[in-house]
Amino acid sequence: KLEKIWLIIGVGTLVVFLTIIGVGAFAHGNEPPSDLTILDPQKVDETPPFNEPGLKKIGENEYELILIAQAFSFFPNDVKIPKGATVHIKVTSKDVVHGLQIVGTNVNMMVTPGHVNSLTYSFKEPGNYLILCNEYCGVGHQAMSTTIEVT
Ligand code: CUA
Known part of the structure; x- marks a missing residue:
């Protein structure tokens, strides 16, 4: 007993x-992918909204930022964002698992092939923000970064 x-x-x-x-x-x-939309990683370039990567105005002071991660870079790499705007970030990967971290912010997303991860953020301060990959993705992982300019 x-x-x-x-x-x-x-x-x-x-x-x-x-x-x-x-x-x-x-x-x-x-955070796990917030939007479990399944898309074919081979066809990212032709799948909306990723067929038109970059910043797109969708409303009054509101934008959609479409980003693509691919070993070992982020596309596009010349993004300029107005300060204080509401930015809906959507990202996917064309190959392996990457991470998307924007230094100096709490933006930290996992970027998995076949999934769309999304997050809304507003940049309060102007300046150059560094986007880093924070998931080990291969030999070029350390160099996988880009900058976005907030003006
Ligand atoms: Cu991409 Cu590490």
Whole structure:
């Protein structure tokens, strides 16, 4: 009888620990793709909105920023964004898993092939912002970056 109680306590404790570890790993890792739209990584260039990458005005002080990650760069690489504008970032990968981190902001996305990840951000300060890949994606990973200009 007593053994059974200890067994239950043991298993219960294990479940609690595993849950804590699982939740912790999830909370501290990258956000999973927020939009699980499936698209063919081979056909990114012809799939809207990625057939027209770059900044697109969609409303009063509101823009859509379409980005494509590919080993080992981001496209396009000459983006200029008005300060304070609401920017809906949409990104996908043409090959492997990349990361998209904008230094100095809380923008940190996982970029997986076949998925569209999206996030809305507003740049309050003008300047040049560095976009880095923060998921190891191959030999050129360290060099995978670009800048966007906020004016
Ligand atoms: Cu792309 Cu690391």
